[in-house]
Amino acid sequence: MTKPVSERELxxxxxxxxxxxxxxxxxxxxxxxxxYQYMEKKERAFITRVTEGTLEHLIEIDYILDCxxxxxxxxxxxxxxxxxxxxxxxxxxxxxxxxxAVCNEAVKLAVKKGFANLKGFVNGVLRNVARNIDKAEYPxxxxxxxxxxxSMPEWILDMWSRDIDTATIEKIAASFxxxxxxTIRCNQEKISPSMLKEALxxxxxxxxxxxxxxxxxxxxxxxxxxxxxxFCKGWFLVQDISSMLAVEAARVKRNDRILDxxxxxxxxxxxxxxxxCNTGFVEARDLTVYKTELIEENIARTGLKNIxxxxxxxxxxxxxxxxxxxxxxxxxPCSGLGVLGKKTDLKYKITREGMxxxxxxxxxxxxxxxxxxxxxxxxxxxTCTIHREENEENVRWFLKNHPDFVLENIKEDLCEELxxxxxxxxxxxxxxxxxxxxxxxxxxxxxxxxxDRI
Numbered sequence: 228m229t230k231p232v233s234e235r236e237l238x239x240x241x242x243x244x245x246x247x248x249x250x251x252x253x254x255x256x257x258x259x260x261x262x263y264q265y266m267e268k269k270e271r272a273f274i275t276r277v278t279e280g281t282l283e284h285l286i287e288i289d290y291i292l293d294c295x296x297x298x299x300x301x302x303x304x305x306x307x308x309x310x311x312x313x314x315x316x317x318x319x320x321x322x323x324x325x326x327x328a329v330c331n332e333a334v335k336l337a338v339k340k341g342f343a344n345l346k347g348f349v350n351g352v353l354r355n356v357a358r359n360i361d362k363a364e365y366p367x368x369x370x371x372x373x374x375x376x377x378s379m380p381e382w383i384l385d386m387w388s389r390d391i392d393t394a395t396i397e398k399i400a401a402s403f404x405x406x407x408x409x410t411i412r413c414n415q416e417k418i419s420p421s422m423l424k425e426a427l428x429x430x431x432x433x434x435x436x437x438x439x440x441x442x443x444x445x446x447x448x449x450x451x452x453x454x455x456x457x458f459c460k461g462w463f464l465v466q467d468i469s470s471m472l473a474v475e476a477a478r479v480k481r482n483d484r485i486l487d488x489x490x491x492x493x494x495x496x497x498x499x500x501x502x503x504c505n506t507g508f509v510e511a512r513d514l515t516v517y518k519t520e521l522i523e524e525n526i527a528r529t530g531l532k533n534i535x536x537x538x539x540x541x542x543x544x545x546x547x548x549x550x551x552x553x554x555x556x557x558x559x560p561c562s563g564l565g566v567l568g569k570k571t572d573l574k575y576k577i578t579r580e581g582m583x584x585x586x587x588x589x590x591x592x593x594x595x596x597x598x599x600x601x602x603x604x605x606x607x608x609x610t611c612t613i614h615r616e617e618n619e620e621n622v623r624w625f626l627k628n629h630p631d632f633v634l635e636n637i638k639e640d641l642c643e644e645l646x647x648x649x650x651x652x653x654x655x656x657x658x659x660x661x662x663x664x665x666x667x668x669x670x671x672x673x674x675x676x677x678x679d680r681i
Contacts, residue, residue, distance in 0.1 A: 234270050235313065235336055237263065238277045242309040245282065245572050252282055252572045268450070281316040282571040283404060286378035288315045294363045295355045298348070306340050307349065314353050319360055326357040373400055380574055383564065390615055395661060399613070402660030403568040408435075408445040409452075411463040412471055412494070414529050415442060416501050418462045426457050438663060439468050439642050440475070461528040466494040469565075469611070469657050469667030472645075473558065474498040476637040476655075476669050477607040483553040485509040488541040488596045491518035493525045495556060500534040507553075509534040512541065541592045545599070552599045554607060559589045561610035561617050565666020568659065586616050593625050597632065597674075606632065606672040611665055613658065618668040622654060625672065632672045 237259055244250040256278055260271055281288065289300045292311055300308060314333040317324050330353040337349045366372040370384040377400035387396050413420045420442045427434045427446060432455065437443035444463075452458045452465065474495050479485070479502040487496040490511035500509040511522050511534060522536035539545065541557075562582050567574050593608065600606050608625075610617055626634060636653030638646050648662065649655050654670035 232263075233332075233336075234266075234273045235277075235332055236339070237274050238281075238313050239306070239309050239336060239340070241274075241278050242281060242313060243305060246285075246309065246575075247305045249576070251570075252278065253570065276321075277313050277316060279571055280320055281313045282575075284316060284320070284378050285312065285575065286380070287375055288312050288319075288378075290365070290375045291315055291319070291356060291360065291363055292352070295359060296352045304342070304345075307337060307342060307345055310336055310340075310349060311352060315356055315360075318353070318357050326354075330354055330357065373397060377401060377404060378574075379403075379567075382579065383574065383577075387613065391613075391658075395658065398660035399658055399666070400660075405568070407568050408447055409465060410437060410467050411444050411446055412466045412498060413442040413444070413463050414461055414501065416505075416529070416531060417460070420444075423457065423462050426462065427455070430455055430457060437468055438644060440471055443468050443471055459528075461530055464494055464497060464525065464529065466498070467665045467667075469664040469669075470495050470558075470609075471498060472641065472655075472657075472664070473556075473607060473609045473667070473669050474502065476640045476671050477554050477556060477605060478640065478671075479503060479554065481506045483507045484551060485554045485556065486548065486552045486596075486599055487511045487556040487558070488539075488592065489513060489557065489559055490536070491521050493522035493536070495558060496522065496534060497525055497529055497531060499554070499556070500531045501529075503533055505533060507533060510537055511535070512537045512539040514538070514540055542588070542595055544595050548599045550599070550601050552601060552604055554605045555596050555599050556607045556609075557593060557596055558607075558609045558611075559592055561585060561589070561612040562614055564612040564614055565657070565659065565668075566611050569665075582614060582616070586621065589617060589621055590624060593621070594628070597625075597629055597672075600632075600674045602674055603676045604674050606674070608668075608670045608672060610668045612668065613656070613666040618656060618670075619650075619652075619654065622652075622670045622672070631675050633675060635671045635673050637669060637671050 241255050241259055244255045245252045292300050292315060310333050314329050317329045318326055330350055333353055334346045334350050337346050365375050370381045373384055374381045379400050413423045424434045432446050433448040435445045437445055449455060457463060479499050481504060484507060485499050490496045491513040493511050496509050496511035513519050516538055519536040519538045526534055562577050562585055563570055563573050597606055634653050637655060638649040657664045657667040659666050
């Protein structure tokens, strides 16, 4: 019986939405998998792998196609371009599928989509690629070589080269193409780390302790998080180690009043609420109802009572909160260059102009939310990017424009493995491939007490 829609046709639809319409891959992929829940696990896995793999290796794939096609990638019709891209990914990275099957399925898909007149072109290009893919000559020097090898836009590599040495840049780029394990944080209000590990292993999950924090684990070998009893009971949350380190740097104390101004999906806010040990209070804010509902879902699952989600725009001053917070967490919208391994298409969407706009937004938010910090209180600034202007330069700008704040060194709040990575100024820039984490920036700013001001 012929299926009404094949896995490759669904991949094609996702790729067109992402590359031609500007949609985000994780959203389109999730929506597609939810719509076709009846498909078998192996079919859903194929859709996920080919979609994510094609996007992850897109620059390399286009380079290969340009080597073996007389019609260059930019001149191809969008549907044909997407069919060829996903097929080249399969030819290069999926040895389990015979080359002939890849070529034949691509031709059939082109015909089904109304391009029967181009089936000879599709077949010829792919068979040429299949025969000669190992003979393609890649660039050997400069950012162009790294760009093709790791499918990283050259302008991002050039930007990083201002501050980071070549060997480190290559390690960062290579790390984005490695499989990223899921990192979780134990909810110590409900269970101890050792008991959580034991419970997860009983469910057949492979569990490994993270070297940076005793309550963090990396897990693998499970089918779906929502099928895990430990997850449904709220015994853990998915959270990267970098976010946990940001909370450690905030130095949460019992009875603190905490405001997280861009909190969704709520991992750091919930972490801080847990550290309060049933004292104090955390208000977790975000811009939209959708995002605050995500926070509320996680609050309900964890069972914490000293936290609530509120829909608020961080750029608009909330006068009633002026000077009331012991800690304001500003983990702000950013370019996301530290999490490209998880958001594979983001590197193709971000632009220099977009990054300049983000810096303006970040400074706007920082200037607004600093008003909520009481004298002696903390403004914890963090991003998940690797970009001097969004990180170090924003901190310098903030201190210049808000001289009643000082930058504190966070070295003593970190594990021994990370202490040497803290800058002389006192902030931390985590780098994937160098550190065992996402790319992330953390800086702790403290408002001077009245007695400390001149």
